[in-house]
Amino acid sequence: MxxxxxxxxxxxxxxxxxxxxxxxxxxxxxxxxxxxxxxxxGGITFRCFEKQGMTKFIEVVFCAIIAN
Incomplete structure (x- = not known):
C-alpha cells in the first residue's frame, strides 16, 4: 500500500x-x-457504502496510473 x-x-x-x-x-x-x-x-482506492448488508454505493477516492 x-x-x-x-x-x-x-x-x-x-x-x-x-x-x-x-x-x-x-x-x-x-x-x-x-x-x-x-x-x-497504478491502483484505485475506494469505499463501499452498505445498507442492510448489501453494497448500495461505491465511492472512488483515488484512481492513478503511472504514465511512461
Missing part, C-alpha cells in the same frame, strides 16, 4: 500527502492495485 500511496502522490502532486496517506491506509477504504513486473503501476 505504501507503493500505491507513492504512485497517487506522484500523479496527484497538488493533493496533500497526509490526506493520501490517511485514506489509503484507512480501514474503511479498499485498494485495488495493478502490478507489472513486480512493481505497482
Amino acid at each position: 505504501a507503493e500505491l500511496k507513492n504512485v497517487i502522490g506522484k500523479q496527484l502532486p497538488k493533493m496533500p500527502k497526509f490526506y493520501i496517506t490517511r485514506l489509503v491506509f484507512d480501514e474503511k477504504h479498499l485498494n485495488l492495485v495493478g502490478i507489472k513486473s513486480g512493481k505497482v503501476i
Whole structure:
C-alpha cells in the first residue's frame, strides 16, 4: 500500500500527502492495485457504502496510473 500511496502522490502532486496517506491506509477504504513486473503501476482506492448488508454505493477516492 505504501507503493500505491507513492504512485497517487506522484500523479496527484497538488493533493496533500497526509490526506493520501490517511485514506489509503484507512480501514474503511479498499485498494485495488495493478502490478507489472513486480512493481505497482497504478491502483484505485475506494469505499463501499452498505445498507442492510448489501453494497448500495461505491465511492472512488483515488484512481492513478503511472504514465511512461
